[in-house]
Amino acid sequence: MNESVLKTLLVSFSICLICSLVVSFAAVGLRDIQIENKLNDQRLKILQAGKIYNPELEIKTQFEALEVKFIDFESGKLLSEYQDFSLESYDQILATKDSNLSTKVPQDKDIAIIKNRENIGKVYIIRDNLDEISKLILPIRGFGLWGTMYGYISLENDFNTVAGIEFYQHKETPGLGAEVDNPKWKSLWPGKQIYQENKVTLRVLKGKVENDDPMSTYKVDGLSGATLTSRGVSNMIEYWFGDSGYSNMLKELDYES
Numbered sequence: 293m294n295e296s297v298l299k300t301l302l303v304s305f306s307i308c309l310i311c312s313l314v315v316s317f318a319a320v321g322l323r324d325i326q327i328e329n330k331l332n333d334q335r336l337k338i339l340q341a342g343k344i345y346n347p348e349l350e351i352k353t354q355f356e357a358l359e360v361k362f363i364d365f366e367s368g369k370l371l372s373e374y375q376d377f378s379l380e381s382y383d384q385i386l387a388t389k390d391s392n393l394s395t396k397v398p399q400d401k402d403i404a405i406i407k408n409r410e411n412i413g414k415v416y417i418i419r420d421n422l423d424e425i426s427k428l429i430l431p432i433r434g435f436g437l438w439g440t441m442y443g444y445i446s447l448e449n450d451f452n453t454v455a456g457i458e459f460y461q462h463k464e465t466p467g468l469g470a471e472v473d474n475p476k477w478k479s480l481w482p483g484k485q486i487y488q489e490n491k492v493t494l495r496v497l498k499g500k501v502e503n504d505d506p507m508s509t510y511k512v513d514g515l516s517g518a519t520l521t522s523r524g525v526s527n528m529i530e531y532w533f534g535d536s537g538y539s540n541m542l543k544e545l546d547y548e549s
């Protein structure tokens with residue numbers, strides 16, 4: 293009797309041990325693949341925001357054709373180098389957790405509720421045949437209802453007209469706030485304008501944009517039943533295109549072109 297109890301325990305223990313080893317090895321072994329898949333998803337969103345994604349081609353190959361620059365948010369300058377960071381692997385979200393690489397956003401200016409803004413970001417540039425910038429793809433983020441929404445917005449070469457918008461991570465509710473990722477809603481963005489007379493004017497409404505609204509180019513339909521998420525998107529546009537975000541860089545580029 294005792295022996296059979298011991299045997300049962302031994303078998304159970306062995307099975308547990310084997311299973312935990314299998315799970316541990318799988319987790320460790322698949323970690324690199326998971327990281328690569330996450331990166332690929334982000335690359336896909338960058339390409340989609342820029343409206344240049346071709347499903348026939350490999351994401352990585354298409355992504356590598358993009359020009360990447362650092363942006364110094366303080367000066368608005370685009371940089372090819374920053375300290376010994378690599379343009380490929382620098383993670384601007386990680387930088388927000390390091391007080392040497394980021395700046396605390398004063399509460400009264402933190403409209404997107406990001407808490408810390410990285411000192412150096414990354415921008416993605418698409419050039420035409422004449423080597424002129426044809427589109428810019430810019431990372432944006434801001435708090436929705438349940439958490440921070442991370443995405444990309446792209447601008448046409450007037451540095452004001454939206455070419456596309458994509459979100460790659462958020463915690464909003466499926467069917468409500470998560471509709472930020474609905475292709476139909478995202479299709480409302482191309483052609484909208486960010487600035488009117490140097491002021492960030494583009495915003496997401498509560499409700500629909502009226503057909504005869506003369507300001508419709510600065511307005512996007514709200515997400516129904518998700519006013520707080522919609523407000524979060526408006527706030528992130530206001531923050532990232534303001535003085536602490538991309539406005540200095542966009543002014544510099546405008547003078548150059």
Ligand SMILES: Cc1cc2nc3c(=O)[nH]c(=O)nc-3n(C[C@H](O)[C@H](O)[C@H](O)COP(=O)(O)O)c2cc1C
Nearest residue numbers: 437464465468469470515516517518519520521522
């Ligand atoms: C379970 C649950 C999930 C919700 N998720 C969201 C959400 O993701 N985004 C959002 O703006 N509102 C969400 N809401 C609704 C908000 O609580 C709030 O009622 C709404 O934003 C008000 O906007 P409305 O005037 O468009 O209804 C959720 C509500 C419930 C009960």
